[in-house]
Amino acid sequence: MTKPLWIVLGVIAFSASSARGQTAPGTRAWYERAIVGMEVGPTGAQFGHSDPADTRYAARFNGAEIVRACLEAHGEYVVIWARDGDYAYYNSKLLPRAPGLKDRDPLKDAVATARPRHMPVIAYCVVQQGGHFLKAHPEWEMRGPDGKPLGRFCLRSGYLEAMKAIMAEQLAYGIDGFHVDMLDQSFGPPIGCYCDTCQKQFQAEYRHPMPKEARWDEPWRDMLAFRYQSSQKFEKALAAAIKQANPAASVDFNYHGNPPFSYEVGQRPVQHAGNGDFVTGETGVWGFSALGVGFNAEFYRASTPGHPFQVAMQRGVRMYHDQTTRPLADLRWELFTLLAHGAFVTVVDKTGFDGGLDVQTYERIAAMFEDARTLREHLGQAPHFEAGLYYSSKSRDWIGRAHAPDWMQGILGAHKALVYEHIPFGIVLDENASRAALRAFPVLILPQVGILSETELALLSDYVREGGKLIITGQSGQYDALGRPAVNPAFERLVGARVKGRLDSLDNWMCFGASVPGVFRGGIRPDWPFLVKGPATLYEAASAQAIGELLRPWRTTRQKEGREGTEWPMSAEAPVGPAVLLNTIGKGQVLTFAGSPDHATASEHHIVEARRLIAHAVRLLNPRPTITIQAPTFCEAVTSHDPSTRTVRVHLLAYASPPQSMPARNRPFVLPTPIEDSPIYRVRIELDRPIQSARAVRDQSTVKTLDRRVEATIEGIHEILVITY
Ligand SMILES: [Zn+2]
Numbered sequence: 001m002t003k004p005l006w007i008v009l010g011v012i013a014f015s016a017s018s019a020r021g022q023t024a025p026g027t028r029a030w031y032e033r034a035i036v037g038m039e040v041g042p043t044g045a046q047f048g049h050s051d052p053a054d055t056r057y058a059a060r061f062n063g064a065e066i067v068r069a070c071l072e073a074h075g076e077y078v079v080i081w082a083r084d085g086d087y088a089y090y091n092s093k094l095l096p097r098a099p100g101l102k103d104r105d106p107l108k109d110a111v112a113t114a115r116p117r118h119m120p121v122i123a124y125c126v127v128q129q130g131g132h133f134l135k136a137h138p139e140w141e142m143r144g145p146d147g148k149p150l151g152r153f154c155l156r157s158g159y160l161e162a163m164k165a166i167m168a169e170q171l172a173y174g175i176d177g178f179h180v181d182m183l184d185q186s187f188g189p190p191i192g193c194y195c196d197t198c199q200k201q202f203q204a205e206y207r208h209p210m211p212k213e214a215r216w217d218e219p220w221r222d223m224l225a226f227r228y229q230s231s232q233k234f235e236k237a238l239a240a241a242i243k244q245a246n247p248a249a250s251v252d253f254n255y256h257g258n259p260p261f262s263y264e265v266g267q268r269p270v271q272h273a274g275n276g277d278f279v280t281g282e283t284g285v286w287g288f289s290a291l292g293v294g295f296n297a298e299f300y301r302a303s304t305p306g307h308p309f310q311v312a313m314q315r316g317v318r319m320y321h322d323q324t325t326r327p328l329a330d331l332r333w334e335l336f337t338l339l340a341h342g343a344f345v346t347v348v349d350k351t352g353f354d355g356g357l358d359v360q361t362y363e364r365i366a367a368m369f370e371d372a373r374t375l376r377e378h379l380g381q382a383p384h385f386e387a388g389l390y391y392s393s394k395s396r397d398w399i400g401r402a403h404a405p406d407w408m409q410g411i412l413g414a415h416k417a418l419v420y421e422h423i424p425f426g427i428v429l430d431e432n433a434s435r436a437a438l439r440a441f442p443v444l445i446l447p448q449v450g451i452l453s454e455t456e457l458a459l460l461s462d463y464v465r466e467g468g469k470l471i472i473t474g475q476s477g478q479y480d481a482l483g484r485p486a487v488n489p490a491f492e493r494l495v496g497a498r499v500k501g502r503l504d505s506l507d508n509w510m511c512f513g514a515s516v517p518g519v520f521r522g523g524i525r526p527d528w529p530f531l532v533k534g535p536a537t538l539y540e541a542a543s544a545q546a547i548g549e550l551l552r553p554w555r556t557t558r559q560k561e562g563r564e565g566t567e568w569p570m571s572a573e574a575p576v577g578p579a580v581l582l583n584t585i586g587k588g589q590v591l592t593f594a595g596s597p598d599h600a601t602a603s604e605h606h607i608v609e610a611r612r613l614i615a616h617a618v619r620l621l622n623p624r625p626t627i628t629i630q631a632p633t634f635c636e637a638v639t640s641h642d643p644s645t646r647t648v649r650v651h652l653l654a655y656a657s658p659p660q661s662m663p664a665r666n667r668p669f670v671l672p673t674p675i676e677d678s679p680i681y682r683v684r685i686e687l688d689r690p691i692q693s694a695r696a697v698r699d700q701s702t703v704k705t706l707d708r709r710v711e712a713t714i715e716g717i718h719e720i721l722v723i724t725y
Pocket residue numbers: 142143154155156157193194195196197198199
């Protein structure tokens with residue numbers, strides 16, 4: 001039977017927007033077709049205030065050589081350093097040039113070499129870096145509450161016009177765009193800016209003086225809004241100036257709206273992601289954990305729905321400029337994790353002090369970029385999600401306050417649980433949450449979402465009523481907009497229980513008796529109390545069914561007297577309320593944990609049973625998912641689903657990090673050893689429908705198909721199973 005025309009058109013439109021690189025270069029912007037590229041910059045001036053007479057520095061930093069090396073490494077674009085806090089790496093009339101350049105102009109040479117090869121050249125341009133330029137312009141320096149200079153630029157100062165002039169110089173070289181780095185306002189106290197300009201503008205806008213410290217009250221709310229506006233206005237003004245000079249030039253800003261970053265940085269997840277053509281974030285085990293790689297990618301996707309998103313990873317083990325080179329297996333694991341999650345990826349390379357390139361690095365990058373480009377047809381499809389993780393920027397600011405990473409343990413632990421249990425996840429952000437965004441997820445998890453506005457509660461209630469499945473943890477929904485404890489009847493109706501109080505302990509326990517549904521208890525022994533470390537609520541069931549018991553911990557006499565800490569978990573004393581509440585509303589259900597299996601999973605006192613509660617809850621609420629995956633915990637599975645071609649793709653990524661030795665400092669906090677091996681392991685995948693065919697895209701793996709099930713033995717760091725139904 002011939003398909004109706006609109007379906008055929010729909011399929012074509014879907015393919016064009018969902019799989020990258022299907023059209024000839026030139027028809028789409030470079031960032032819409034590229035999947036891999038490089039950023040290359042020098043090492044030696046990154047801490048600022050370097051010796052301007054040292055002509056050894058960047059003496060071999062050569063734009064033509066960098067472009068050629070990136071082309072040979074199969075990169076599709078190059079981001080070349082044009083400006084850092086000390087120097088320009090081109091013939092600037094406004095900035096001092098790096099001393100070793102002499103009469104060379106790396107930016108000019110890069111553009112001249114790249115243009116005949118149709119390789120986009122993006123200028124890397126710094127905003128926030130202390131160095132010679134800041135020293136020359138103390139009038140633009142950010143000020144702390146005591147008036148002291150903070151070593152950064154004020155984003156409301158004359159620096160904006162200076163940045164525009166600097167970028168105009170670079171645009172004149174015929175570059176294809178800008179990567180603008182470090183739009184942060186700070187990474188910790190003291191925060192700014194309290195310069196005269198900022199104080200005047202604040203007073204004019206809010207009719208009261210700037211609060212000098214974080215008091216977490218209404219004036220402080222204005223202060224946060226003002227700082228967020230400082231970053232956003234600066235980004236928008238720069239982007240507008242660039243587009244005015246060259247509408248075809250791209251601009252992206254290095255983003256700090258995702259965990260572990262919080263209000264200090266001056267960015268909110270959505271407000272500061274969409275001010276350029278696409279968002280760029282960073283990743284890496286060295287700074288953000290192995291799980292942070294996929295988490296960050298999905299966070300960036302959620303912050304700019306429907307747009308390409310770029311993630312920068314690096315070739316070194318520890319930090320961008322550390323001059324180490326990771327093993328190929330380790331680099332491949334990170335690159336393919338990002339690509340599987342839909343990102344396009346920049347690998348950052350820092351040259352030697354003299355500007356020379358590390359030949360071994362480029363050989364490894366060439367191998368993995370070539371591999372990635374041959375798999376292009378399997379990348380960029382629409383993701384398949386089962387569970388959504390709800391990230392509340394309001395709770396980040398007003399519950400997390402000065403210790404936001406503690407609050408973030410909720411979403412990070414829930415994410416860890418989903419990855420370990422191979423439940424495909426995505427992120428939902430409070431700033432752009434909509435009915436459609438929520439509906440994309442059969443299950444939605446609210447990890448420690450302390451603040452839920454009336455609008456959000458109405459949205460969530462509708463989601464559940466229409467068939468959505470909601471999981472709530474910890475002390476969600478119990479605080480007002482300023483993070484103060486508050487009674488919230490709409491939240492209580494959603495949960496189907498009354499909030500009687502909150503435990504002040506984190507070492508809380510749960511126990512599930514034999515009467516608890518088997519699918520929920522899983523293999524957990526009945527009548528065994530186990531530690532579920534994290535915030536807990538005392539609920540009294542109303543319309544909800546109460547399941548299991550929440551137990552409070554013992555406290556020693558000295559602890560009661562406040563003379564001994566409670567960091568170290570104490571054993572369970574007595575039940576104080578239900579562990580779980582299950583409430584039915586319309587076609588959907590709400591499962592509320594009185595405790596925090598999410599926080600527990602990210603904590604130092606993580607036990608497997610606490611983590612599995614998350615997976616059990618998902619499976620209880622959504623017993624027949626489209627895709628079920630069984631694989632080892634070291635394997636992350638990332639799924640895409642293309643209904644138009646009836647194809648499911650499952651990317652399998654093996655994080656097989658070998659054991660590490662004792663660190664010299666901060667025991668036992670170790671940086672994992674880079675991956676070297678190519679592990680062999682088994683996976684089993686089930687679809688909720690009969691399977692037509694299944695294959696692995698690489699040669700080493702073997703695949704067997706049995707009706708609705710695929711059994712495969714996977715070899716390697718990355719594999720893709722392509723399943724049609
Ligand atoms: Zn200022």
